[in-house]
Amino acid sequence: MTSIKLEITNLTKIYGKKTVLSNLSLQVKTGEFFVVLGPSGEGKSTLLKMMAGIEDPDNGRVLIDGKDVTDEAPNKRNIAMVFQSYALYPNMKVRGNIEFPLKMRHLPKDAIKEKALNAARLLKIDDIIDQPITKISGGQKQRVALARAIVRDPSLFLLDEPLSNLDARTRFSARGELKRIQRELGQTFVFVTHDQKEAASLADTVGVLHQGAFEQIAPFQQIYDNPKTKWIGDFVGDFPMNFIPADQYSEIGFRPEWARIVETGTKEATSAKVESIERVGDIHYLFCRMQSGVAVTLKGAEAKEIGSTISFSVDRYNTYQKPASKDVTLVS
Amino acid sequence: MNGKSLRKPAFYVGAALLGLYFLYPLYVLFLLAFVPVQYTIGSINPPQIPPALTLSHLVTALSSPDLISPLEKSLETAFIVGGIALLVGIPAAYGLTKLSRRLSNTISTMLFLTNMMPALAIAIPIIAEYISLGKYIPGGLYDSALGLALAQELIALPLTVFILVGAFESLPRDLEAQARVDGASMFRTLFLLLVPLAKAGVAASFLLSWLLSWDEFTFAVLISPIHPTLQVVIYDNITRGNILASSAFALIVTIPVIVLALFLQRFLRGEMLTGGLTG
Amino acid sequence: MKWTDRRIAILLTLPAIIYVVAFAFYPIVLAVYGSFQTPSQHNVLSNYQLLPSFGIYEAIDNTLVVTGFALLWQFIVAFAAANMLIKQFRGRSVLYASMIIPYASATVVAAFIFGNIFTTGQGSYLNSFLSVFGISPINWTGVYEGSYPLNVLTIVLADGWKNISVVALILMAGMTTIPQEIYRAAEIDGAGTVQKFFRITLPNLKGYIAIALIIRGVSEFNIFAIALLLFPYKLLTTLTYGLYDIANPYLSYASATVLLGLVLVFAVIVAFYRSRGT
Numbered sequence: 001m002t003s004i005k006l007e008i009t010n011l012t013k014i015y016g017k018k019t020v021l022s023n024l025s026l027q028v029k030t031g032e033f034f035v036v037l038g039p040s041g042e043g044k045s046t047l048l049k050m051m052a053g054i055e056d057p058d059n060g061r062v063l064i065d066g067k068d069v070t071d072e073a074p075n076k077r078n079i080a081m082v083f084q085s086y087a088l089y090p091n092m093k094v095r096g097n098i099e100f101p102l103k104m105r106h107l108p109k110d111a112i113k114e115k116a117l118n119a120a121r122l123l124k125i126d127d128i129i130d131q132p133i134t135k136i137s138g139g140q141k142q143r144v145a146l147a148r149a150i151v152r153d154p155s156l157f158l159l160d161e162p163l164s165n166l167d168a169r170t171r172f173s174a175r176g177e178l179k180r181i182q183r184e185l186g187q188t189f190v191f192v193t194h195d196q197k198e199a200a201s202l203a204d205t206v207g208v209l210h211q212g213a214f215e216q217i218a219p220f221q222q223i224y225d226n227p228k229t230k231w232i233g234d235f236v237g238d239f240p241m242n243f244i245p246a247d248q249y250s251e252i253g254f255r256p257e258w259a260r261i262v263e264t265g266t267k268e269a270t271s272a273k274v275e276s277i278e279r280v281g282d283i284h285y286l287f288c289r290m291q292s293g294v295a296v297t298l299k300g301a302e303a304k305e306i307g308s309t310i311s312f313s314v315d316r317y318n319t320y321q322k323p324a325s326k327d328v329t330l331v332s
Numbered sequence: 333m334n335g336k337s338l339r340k341p342a343f344y345v346g347a348a349l350l351g352l353y354f355l356y357p358l359y360v361l362f363l364l365a366f367v368p369v370q371y372t373i374g375s376i377n378p379p380q381i382p383p384a385l386t387l388s389h390l391v392t393a394l395s396s397p398d399l400i401s402p403l404e405k406s407l408e409t410a411f412i413v414g415g416i417a418l419l420v421g422i423p424a425a426y427g428l429t430k431l432s433r434r435l436s437n438t439i440s441t442m443l444f445l446t447n448m449m450p451a452l453a454i455a456i457p458i459i460a461e462y463i464s465l466g467k468y469i470p471g472g473l474y475d476s477a478l479g480l481a482l483a484q485e486l487i488a489l490p491l492t493v494f495i496l497v498g499a500f501e502s503l504p505r506d507l508e509a510q511a512r513v514d515g516a517s518m519f520r521t522l523f524l525l526l527v528p529l530a531k532a533g534v535a536a537s538f539l540l541s542w543l544l545s546w547d548e549f550t551f552a553v554l555i556s557p558i559h560p561t562l563q564v565v566i567y568d569n570i571t572r573g574n575i576l577a578s579s580a581f582a583l584i585v586t587i588p589v590i591v592l593a594l595f596l597q598r599f600l601r602g603e604m605l606t607g608g609l610t611g
Numbered sequence: 612m613k614w615t616d617r618r619i620a621i622l623l624t625l626p627a628i629i630y631v632v633a634f635a636f637y638p639i640v641l642a643v644y645g646s647f648q649t650p651s652q653h654n655v656l657s658n659y660q661l662l663p664s665f666g667i668y669e670a671i672d673n674t675l676v677v678t679g680f681a682l683l684w685q686f687i688v689a690f691a692a693a694n695m696l697i698k699q700f701r702g703r704s705v706l707y708a709s710m711i712i713p714y715a716s717a718t719v720v721a722a723f724i725f726g727n728i729f730t731t732g733q734g735s736y737l738n739s740f741l742s743v744f745g746i747s748p749i750n751w752t753g754v755y756e757g758s759y760p761l762n763v764l765t766i767v768l769a770d771g772w773k774n775i776s777v778v779a780l781i782l783m784a785g786m787t788t789i790p791q792e793i794y795r796a797a798e799i800d801g802a803g804t805v806q807k808f809f810r811i812t813l814p815n816l817k818g819y820i821a822i823a824l825i826i827r828g829v830s831e832f833n834i835f836a837i838a839l840l841l842f843p844y845k846l847l848t849t850l851t852y853g854l855y856d857i858a859n860p861y862l863s864y865a866s867a868t869v870l871l872g873l874v875l876v877f878a879v880i881v882a883f884y885r886s887r888g889t
Contacts, residue, residue, distance in 0.1 A: 054509045073615050074512040087510035091528040104515030148514070347695050347706055350688070354709040357724045357772055360736050364727060373727070373734030377742050420626045427623030430616060439624060446635045448829040450874060452851045453867035456860050457641035458634065486635055489627060518619045547717035549836040554855075563719045570723055570840060575734070582720045593715035597708050605781055605826065 004066070005030040005188040006051065006156055011060035013046055020046050021212045024060070028190060028205075033182050035220075036192045037199040038209035039235070044192040047209065048158050051190065052081050065155055075104070077156075080149035084161040086141045088133045094120070094144050095129045101152045119151040122181070139170040146178075150185060157182075159191045163198060175201055196236050200224075208232055227253070230320055239285065242296045244270070246319065254317040256285065256299040262313045269311040272296055274304050286310070361586065364579035365389055373575050393580030398565060403584075405477060406546060406561040412481035413545035414538045417492040420485075421537060425496030426522045440497075443490035451486075451550040458483055459555060475558045483551040488541035495540070495604045499533025500526055536599045539592050546588065639871065646864035658865035665862075667869065670850040674873065677838070677846065678831040680763055684771045685827060686820075689778035694808075696779065697786050714776035722840040725769035726752070729841070754843045766842045770834060778823045785819030786812065821885035825878050832874050847873065 004027050011024040020043045028034045036044050049055040051062055053074035061070045069077050080101075089097050098119055102112040120126040123143040128136055133144065142162060149157060163171045163178075179202055182189050193199060199206050200220050207217045216228040220236075227233035233241030233253050241253045262269050272288035275295075279285075286298045288310065298312050364372050366389070367382040393399060428436045462479050466472035473479030503526065511521040527534060552561045560568070562585050569578040647654050696707055713721070728736045729751040738748040750758065751765045789811065797807050813820075835848040845853070851866040 049509070052509070052513050054512065071615075074509070075515045075517055077513075079513060081510065081513040083506045083510060085504065085506050087504065087506035089507065089511075089525060091525070100511075100516075101514040104520065152515075343695065343700070346691060347700070347702065350692055350695065351702075351706050351709050353688075353772065354706075354713055357721070357728065358712065360728055361720070361724050363736075364724075376733055376748075377739035378734055378736055380736070380740065420630060423623035424627035427620040430620035431624070439628065442628070442631055446631050447826070448874060448878060449635050449639055450833045450848070450851075450867060450870050452833070452835065452848055452863075453642045453871050454635060454638040456855060456863055456867065457638035457645065459857075460641075460860065461638075482634060485630065489630065493627065518616065518623070522623075543715055547715070547720075549717065549719050554852075563717055566717075566719045566723060567836070567840070570719075570726065575727070578723055582717075582723050585717055586720055589715045589717070589720075590712055593712045594708060596715065597711040600711065600780065601784060605777060 002029045002031065004028070005032070005064065006190065007063040007066075008047075008051065009061050009063070011047070011050060011057050011062070013043070013050065013055070014058050019212055021050075021057075024212075024214060026207060026214065026217065028188060030188050031186050033179070033189045033191065033202055033204045035199040035203035035206045036190065036209050037196060037203075037206050037236075038194060040194050042209060043212050044194075044209055045160050048081075048160050048190065048192050051156075052079055052158055053077050078154050079156045079158060080152070080154040081158045082142075082145045082149050082160065082162045084164055086145040086162075086165075088141055088144055088148075090133060093130055093132050094125065094136065097133065097144055098129070098147045098151055101148060105152060115151055116147075119147040122150065123147040138166055139174065142166060142174060146181070150181070150187075155188070157187055157189045159189060161193050162191075164193070164195070178202065197238075199236075208236070210235075224255075226318060233318075239297045243320070244290070244294055244296065244314075245292075245322075249322055251320045251322060252314065252317040253320055254314050256297045258316040259296075259298055259312045259314045261286075261298060261300045261304075262311050264309070264311045266311055266313065269313045271309055271311045272298075273309050274306050276306060277304070358586075358590075361579065361582060364575070365583040369576065389576050389580045390583065393577060393584065396577070398577075399581070399584075402560055402562045402565045405556065405559055406563070406585075408477040409481045409484065409552075409556075409561060410542045410545040412477060413484050413488050414542040416481065416485050417488045417541035418534065418538055421489055421492035421496055422527060422534070423522065425493050425500055426518070426526065428493065428497050429500050430518075440494075443493055446486050447490050449486070451483075452554075454486070455483065455551055455554045462555070475556050477556075480551060480556045480561070481545065483555055484545045484548050485541075487544050487548065491544070491604070492537040492541055495537045496530065496533050498604055499530040503529055532599060536596060539596060540600075543589065543592050543596075546585070642864045643868050643871070645861050646868040648861050648864075650859050650861070658862050659869075661862060662865055662869070665850060665854060665866075666845050667847075667850065667866065670845045670847045670866075671869070671873065673842075673844050674832060674847045674870075676763060677766060677834065677842070678828065680767045681770050681774075681831045681834075682824070682828055684767050685775050685778050686823075688771065689775045689782055689823075692775065692779040693782040693786060697783055710776045710779060713773045716773060718773060718836040719840070721769055721773045722837040725765065725772065725837075726840055729765045729769075752841060752843060759844075762842055762844065766834075766837060769841055770831070770837050774827060774830070778827055781819050781823040781826075782816060785816040789815045818885065821881055825881050828877050828881065829874050832870065832877065 006026075006028040008024055008026045011021055012019070013021040024047065036047060038044050046055060050057050053062075053069065053072060053076075057070065061068055063069065064077060064079070089100065092100065095116060098116040099112050102115055107115075117126060117129070120129050123146055125140060125143045125147060128140060133141065136144070142165075145162065163174055166174055175198060191198075191202060203220050205217065206220050206223055208215045208223060210231060215232055216223055223232060223236055227236060227241065230241075230243060230251075230253065233243070237255065239256055241255055242259075243251045243253050246252045264271070270290065272290045274286050274288050276287045277284055278287070282301070284300045284303055286300055286304055288296050288298060290296060296312075298310070300310075304310055363378070363382055366385050366387070368384055368386045368388075371382055371384065372378050428439060431439070459474060462473035462476075464472065466474070473482070507525065507529070508521055511525050512518075516524065547563065548561075549563045549567065553564050553567065557564070562581060566578050566581045566585065569575075569581065646658055647656070649655060649657055692706075692710065696703060696710075727734055731738070731748060731750040731753060735748065737751070741749070749761065751761050754762070793811055794807055797811060802810065833848060834846065835852070838846050838849055839852070842849075847866060847870040851863050851870060854866050855863040
């Protein structure tokens, strides 16, 4: 039975008139890779900062290892944090940056040196350990930030979009490394991002944060297959979920791959006109419009002509109750 | 007549006039200090271009027995003022960046108001207090470098705090948060991270405070009359009509001024003088 | 803000606050309180009643005149300087440096130099310059029929030399916040230099002008060293200084309190207009 590493209860934050976070509650298990996924500017960073103690909630509690730390200063919480900007200390070299958290713990000099070197080796930056941080690349900076985070075995890791500043290539390999490190160390990670692909590849559990509230907390596949709200269906996935009215009270939602292109005229099939096509490898994604005006994205194995009419049949779907706002809840 | 083609020469004439206003007096100082008497104060219409130069005034001033003691007093006071400015100002500036907007604005206004108090209104009660301290310290703080420095600090401290607040706030916000998370207390964050990164601001504050003390007169003439600073010595010489001595001393006083001014001009910005209260 | 953090922040600021209260606010209170004392009595107005015989009204008068003209001069020249210095041109750094040196100079030195420029008789550099144009020597710092404007001129020029930089720096800081596009748009609409200044620059600088006005205005009211050496009439500051007697400082306190009152009235008026404007 795994223990709860981090728990937040009824966390609320208000800036002036705007409620940025409302009544958030969450439990993260020890050793879990938890991703907070949501659009930019909707409170993800604020949430992380409150877990770290850099900002205070207006209401609610933060508990780490069962202990209420809400009123504790950040330097007393034994957590590690990586910012999007990496926040490397410009007045120190790579070594100084990595050693800093250990210096704060008053460890003996040799122990500090050794642990720092080990962390650098793990992140494969031991060769640049004596470089000033102005002279290293973005990818290397990110590793230094990570090395500094792992060097002192904290109870919890908080990461605020640490991959967003990397170019696409580096981001891809960094993702894999990050997962590997987390597994190896067995640490608990709370990782914030707006990129649902990152969530898909990294997370054990995803918390979808929308307009200051968790709309769904579940493993990524579950969120992908059964998004609780239309908004999530739209936001998560390489392509948004399709929504077609079923009757006057509900809509059905289905992923492109849950529908089949069929012969025109097949019974119970729906027709739509192809407006544009996107090719991904062998797969053709057809952006179509039904006669009612509703747009659907379909997946097909063969090329179709733009302007042509095709028929499709939905094999699998979820039902959502109206009214016609995006925040409609899932029925079945 | 095309307005634009007139603009450029008019602009340069204006700039030249302005430059003249600022630089001519310095030139006159130079003349008074380095030109033989008969071509300066000894003549009814002293020539603007000197026919001769001399070092004799400077030599007389430098070898004057009146120079050493006031020079020491001025230096001592100036360094104390600079030192206290940093000692009190650095923590205060950091504290201000961490307090709520309302509280920090109130304190900023307090500091700003301090600059506005008439020095005379403050100096006289302070002298009475200093003398009464003679019960605990021999002589009290009257006529002492420390006593004078504490009064002059009123001009130096607010400026120092405003400069440093600006310097700290220009640092990336994540840095301080990162240091705190990494286990640093507020003190260690301040001295291990923020101060090293705000080196320029710290240096500028110290130099400015030093300069303000070096140039200061009102407090000096009231609080430290028995062992005066250089400024008071110059004043005494002027009122006694010793123009030559005055000019040589004035030159000595102005040398660090010019050196430091050239250094500070790269750093001094108008925002620092407003204390962040323009909003 | 964690409670512990906020407590430490206040602790960090405390020395500065204590210092300011002890060395500024407390002495002021003592001075004001002392103005109502004499060596023999308490809570009397006798000090204030004595002041007119020492020339308090003339002192207030002179202080207002000098302050007014000094501010006028400083702001006009500072605006000109600021307008020039925000543009790039050959020799800009020289002009900028030449502005900073007076700011860094000592007031006594400034008084000394201008004393020699404006003196009469021998060694007057200004009169020497004017003689080239055939103008006979002018007595700038003497007291005689009609000398008052010249005396005021002398002190305004001397004082302005050192202090224009402060105003110019503040105005420059404000000017850089005005986006250039506004000026371009105005130019397209046909606005000339004067119109651009009064319609765009001035209104946008209200806050900065107010701050500079308070800083400089209050300093002008408190003008001392230069006045002591160049201005033959009494100002409130020189009066306060002259009345100081270690045995009976109370008369001086009274004069100082009048000065303080003047300063506060001025500051409040400017602050009031500034808050009205925003």
